[in-house]
Amino acid sequence: MTMHYTPPLRDFAFVLDEVLQAPQVLRALPAHAEIDGELMRQVLEEAGRFAAHVVAPLNAIGDREGCRFERGMVSTPLGFAQAYAQFCEAGWPALACAPEHGGQGLPHVLDCALYEMLSAANHGWTMYPGLLHGAYACLAAHGAPELQARYLEKIASGQWLATMCLTEAQAGSDLGQLRTRALPQADGSYRLTGDKIFISGGEHDLTDNIVHLVLARLPDALPGSKGLSLLLAPRVLPDGSRNGVQCTGIEHKMGIHGSATCSLHFENAQAWMVGEPGRGLAAMFVMMNAARLHVGAQGVGLAEAAWQRAMAYAKERRQSRAPGAAGTDVILRHPAVQKLLMEQRCRIEGARLLTCWAGLLLDLAEHDSDATLRRRHHERLEFITPVIKAFLTDQGFQCASRALQVFGGHGYVVETGIEQFMRDARITMIYEGTNEIQAIDFLMRKVLADDGRRLHDFLALVEADIDGAAGLVEQGRLLKDAVDNLSRFAIGITDAAREKPVLPYYVADEMLRLTGHVALGWMWLRAGRRALSALDSDPAWYGSKRDAACYHFAFVFAEVQQLSSVIEGCLTTGLPPLPTDLDHHAAQEAG
Amino acid sequence: MTMHYTPPLRDFAFVLDEVLQAPQVLRALPAHAEIDGELMRQVLEEAGRFAAHVVAPLNAIGDREGCRFERGMVSTPLGFAQAYAQFCEAGWPALACAPEHGGQGLPHVLDCALYEMLSAANHGWTMYPGLLHGAYACLAAHGAPELQARYLEKIASGQWLATMCLTEAQAGSDLGQLRTRALPQADGSYRLTGDKIFISGGEHDLTDNIVHLVLARLPDALPGSKGLSLLLAPRVLPDGSRNGVQCTGIEHKMGIHGSATCSLHFENAQAWMVGEPGRGLAAMFVMMNAARLHVGAQGVGLAEAAWQRAMAYAKERRQSRAPGAAGTDVILRHPAVQKLLMEQRCRIEGARLLTCWAGLLLDLAEHDSDATLRRRHHERLEFITPVIKAFLTDQGFQCASRALQVFGGHGYVVETGIEQFMRDARITMIYEGTNEIQAIDFLMRKVLADDGRRLHDFLALVEADIDGAAGLVEQGRLLKDAVDNLSRFAIGITDAAREKPVLPYYVADEMLRLTGHVALGWMWLRAGRRALSALDSDPAWYGSKRDAACYHFAFVFAEVQQLSSVIEGCLTTGLPPLPTDLDHHAAQEAG
Incomplete structure (x- = not known):
């Protein structure tokens, strides 16, 4: 049984060249006038090779060994530092950074693909470079010129890694409760004091400096999230001395053991403002949006890697007679296993x-x-973005769990190597804003805040494609129904919210998932039609793609019925009453 | 924050006394003429106290320490053996065993409740006594009198524990591939030789003898599962010498670390036939059905325990302003968290x-x-039984995952103690027959095999209750629609299978889940109506229960729409074509 990771290059080519026509789209942009399909394929091939040959072999060992914390220092698992050095040498950190800062100036879409493959190969390792581009983008957009001069190239090259220091013990989803303080100094710099937790890559042995981007509060700041500022505090100061930041411990986690999740204590650490004082969240959100897109890609990568292992096992493991077969058969021939695998695919x-x-x-x-x-x-x-973050990580975890199921009892055994994907994938539903927060962001800010304008812009794209080509007529009709429902629900929720402002919060999750299904259905409609039109050129490959499109609408897309039914019910009969304390033990404990 | 487990005694009383009227039902049976509600309450109170005070405190340590394997011996985590001794002293193993074999002769429904609470308190520990009653029932039904005399009382008292030795490396779901051999001896006994894997409690330090029930093949046996016999091979022989069975290792698993999952090597081990030669599966199934019911109860217990922790955290953790609130609020006041918690409840x-x-x-x-x-x-x-096993373990795992989600990033940290429930719960979807096998068993053997007779008997019970009482009219209508769909689908699948015999296998999972929702909806209809009728006696408790019933139909039950849509689609437009090898990499790898 082959347990390595195979980069899905043929599928990337299909996605980028054939469905999204990425080379044409990109070439229309002055910055990417040189891009062509061949160049994109070459980059992805190299990226895939790096992920499969350098990073993937460290995945199991990273899980087994984890990180070690001793006297303020963190050691990453064996091989991690060397792989990171190779990553930098090959120029991968700089892929989508601007040429004027030492970057390669390649499109972001390739960066997304790179991170899907890296996460598939080794989620724990990928956490270290994972925030690099976000920090780069944040500094490039908001950093003062001196700060950019000092840090941008080092970050673009990967020579120094970066962190996002947001969470504190009392402030997780609610950043307004942050207590870390920044005191202005005479020289224009600041002194940071406070404690941060859950800082990915807050300390490690991959680079000699770490650039911390820290949310903190100035002495005269407003309360709540409006009073937050973003500051840059490096581990090592420009004069080579250690800054006042210390790792006080690392978390013992369910998964991503190779990634050091640190508690950091800032004590009078020298720092510099990024962007305007009091506008820290806005500056930070430049990082967050790209980061959330990457988290969605992690969901895809982890699901893909788990799926590949399940496929390999299903092709090899013989159990029982498949329906209609003569003797025992590989489990890939069993409908129940086929369903698990096809849904994942x-x-x-x-x-x-x-x-x-x-x-x-x-x-x-x-x-x-x-x-x-x-x-x-x-x-x-x-x-x-919130749809991608939440919907794709929910299903990434589900896919990893289903891949485990294909292995039966063997899937539950650590040495088999599949359960790690499920444990690793679980964090993606939580970090960079829990999926519940994404749903609220989506419905309140992205749909209702502008009376559905952005929703209708999106749905118009989908509708244009439904009507714009032939083939998969029945699937197009199913998609159109869902589009109509979504549009109707947005209006219904806006109306209902006037009388009951809390109502949208109770259907936010369903609205996000419904939109996720419309988006996935849209993509499958386009993919299926492209496959139909190219069928003669490679009947096996395109036939398989067309069949997958049909399977998607027959089995996976049906969840829209459930979601629509819930929203419809809440709009027509109103929210069900909620028990005051939700608790079935309350009476007993009181008694 | 209280992290202990609170036995849901008030809810058990509601379920048993008020909804199912268990005391009346049981009193009508000669064997249980003495049962009354008070006795049942007392037993459950004691059981709950044992689970909460003796077993629950060992849960985290069992996960952390796991079992140790050294030179054929297994040490269970600190405290496990003492808790087991207390379990036996208190007579819990004998709860539902017959008085003539030293049992207490109490009803099985109490045993189910006991095992829900034990699993909630400590799933790993509960694995040891978990098979005890199944082995007892199997021996009581099929064992020869001498064998019963030698083993029944020891098992009923818990003095000796038992195992089910089915799986071999090449034979998991497919028991027909078993290779372990049983050679008949002149004295009527047998000699067993072969290797078994995944044997829960195959070796441990809780009891001085272990009674292995082993599936094996006689020399003249038919091939496949019809050739299997069930044999009893004790670790220690009646003369006090060690039998030829050796533990060769324990598995390193995702969860239930406290439970020793053993590989056993039988080498000329002395054994005795249980039941008829070649009828081993039938004898084993006496164990399997009770075991599957208990696995369903494990799903409930694990979900309950995880839910309790999430509730406690949600009542204490303050983050952000809830909609309509003035300042930061406990997260229990946030709709997104309420939804997570209510769905679990x-x-x-x-x-x-x-x-x-x-x-x-x-x-x-x-x-x-x-x-x-x-x-x-x-x-x-x-x-x-297959519905309970598969549906309740799927949702048990989901509930544990949602409980983790309530904790946000803290949920991913091992010390928080919630992620263990998710890891532990994952195995319940696999063992005692994977949930996919349950779905096939359900649709092929329990629904289609007798032309839907048993399905219609079940649906008639549901319909009688829909029409038989007042209240929750709209919910009753939703349930009736699902009943009608299920009935119609069973006929449609029977018809379609004549032309396409493979079709049922592709909708077996959906049919099981649809039946699961009908069963849960039925129970909630009864619970909700009972709550309505008792509302005046305790408005807070029954009001909360009524609200939960409404919530169930508004949010949880809606999944029937998805399931019905899938089945309907497969029946009207036929199964979508499946790609020959399901694989998007195939063409690439071939090319």
Whole structure:
């Protein structure tokens, strides 16, 4: 049984060249006039080779060994540092950074694909470079020129890694409760004091400096999240001395053991403001949106890697007679196993289309020559980002769990190597904003806040594609029904919220998932039709893709019925009453 | 924050006394003429106290320490052996065993409740006594008198523990591939040789003898599962010498670390036939059905325990302003958290009703004075067993994952103690027959094999209750629609299978889950109506229960729409074509 990771290069080519026509889209942008399909394929091939040959072999050992913490220092698992050095040598950190800062200036969509493959190969390892591009983008957008001069190239090259220091013990989803203080100094710098927890890569042995981006509060700051500022505090100061930041421990976690999740104590640490004082959240959100897109891609990568192992096992393991077969058969021939595998495949391939579509939006939002279009692409990206983060990580975890199920009892045994994917994938539903927070962000800010304008812009794209080509007529009809429902529900929720402002919060999750299914259905409709039109050129490959599109609509897409039924019910008969304390023990404990 | 386990005694009283009227049902049986509600309450109170005070405190340490294997011996985690000794002293193993074999002769429904609470308190520990009653029932039904005399009382008292030795490396779901051999000896005994894996409690330090029930093949046996016999091989022989069975290792697993999952090597081990040669599976299935019911109860218990922790955290953790609130609020006031918690509560309380209903069926099937009724109860139990096993363990795992989600990032940290429940719960979807196998068993053997007779018997019970009482009219209508769909689908699948015999295998999972929702909806309808009628006596408690019933139908029950849509689609437009090898990499690898 082959247990390595095979980069899904053929599928990336299908997604980028054939469905999204990424080379044409990108070439229309002045910054990417040189891009062609061949170049993109070469980059992905190299990226895939790196993920499969350098990073994937360290995945199991990273889980087994984990990180060690001793006297303020963190040692990463054996091989991690060397792989990271190779990563930098090959120029991967700089992939989507601007040439003027030492970057390669390649499109973001390739960065998304790179991170899908890295996460598939080794989620724990990928956490270290994972925040690199976000920190780069944040500094590039908001950093003062001196700060950029000092840090941008080092970050772009990967020579120094970066962190996002947000969470404190009392402030998780609610950043307004942050207590870390920044005191202004005469020289224009600041002194930071406070305690942060859950800082990925807060301390490690991969680079000699770490650039911390820290949310903190100035002495005269407003209370709540409006009073937050973003500051940069390096582990090592420009004069080579250690800054006042100390790792006080690392978490013992369910998964991603190779990633050091640190508690950091800042004590009079020297720091510099990034962006305007009091505008820290806005500056930080430059990181957060790209980060959330990458988290969605992690969901896809983890599901893909788990799926590959389950496929390999299903092709090899013989158990029982399949229906209609003569003797015992490989379990791949058993309908129950086929269903587990096909559902994963549909969710993964649809999700890959969606993350790549969003990656292209990031390129368009940055580089379109028309400012109006840039804004529209940016709005589309903002609209779809919470859906990608929440929907694709929910299903990434589900897919990893289903991959485990294919192995039966062997899946529960650590040495088999599949259960790690499920444990690793679980965090993606939580970090960078829990999936519940994503749903509220999506419905309240991205749908209701502008009376559904962005929703209708998105649905118009979907509808244009439903009507715009032939094939998969029945699937197009199913998708159209869901589009109509979604549109109707948005209006219904707006109306109902006037009388009952709390109502949207109770259907936010369903609205996000319904939108996720519409987005995935849209992608599968496009993929299925492309497969139909190219069928003659490679009947096996395109036939398989067309069949997957049909399977998606027959089995996976049906969840829209459940979601629509819940929302419809809440709109027509109102929210069910909630028990005051929700608790079935209350009476007993009181008694 | 209180992290202990609170036995849900008030809810058990509601389920048993008020909804299922268990005391009346049981008193009608000659064997249980002495049972009353007060006695049942006392037993459950004691059971709850044992689970909460003796077993629960060992849960985290069992996970952390795990079992140790050294030179063929297994040490269980600190405290496990002492807790087991207390368990035996208090007479819990004998709870539902017959008085003539030293048992207490109490109803099975109490045993179900006991095992829900034990699993909630400590799943790993509960694995040891978990098979005790199954082995007892198997021996009581099929063992020769000498064998019964030698082993029944020791098992009933818990003095000796038992195992089920089925799985071999090449034979998991497919027992027909078993290779372990049993050679007949002149004295009527047998000699066993072969290797078994995944044997829970195959070796440990809780009892000085272990009674292995082993599936094996006689020299002249038919090939496949018809050639299997069941044999009893004790670790220690009647003369006090060690038998030829050796533990060769224990598994390193995702969860239930406190439970020793052993590989056993039998080498010329002395053994005795249980039941008829070649009828081993039939004898084993006496164990399997009770075991599957208990696995369903494990799903409920693990979900309950995880839910309790999430509730406690949600009542204490302050983050952000809830909609409509003035300042930061405990997260229990946030709709997104309320939804996570209410869905768990609905699934748990509905499931508790269902397992207790099935536990009562077990009592009725054993003790009804009318043989025709005994058979009917037995058939009902057989019908619902795969649903309970698969549906309740799927949702048990989901509930544990949602409980983890309530904790946010803290949920991913081992010390918080919640992630263990998710890891532990994951095995319940696999062992005692994977949930996929349950679905096939359900649809092929329990629904289609007798042209839907058992399904219609079950649905008639549900319909009688829909029409039989007032209140929750709209919910009753939703349930009736699902009943009608299920009935129609069974006929449609039978018809479609004539032309396409493979079709049922592709909708087996959906049919099982649809039946599971009908069963849970049925239970919630009964619970909700009972709550309505008792509202005046305790408005807070019954009001909360009524609200939960409404919540269940508004949010949880809606999954029937998805399931019905999938089945309907497969029946009307046919199965979607499946790609020949399911694989999106195949073409690439070939090329």
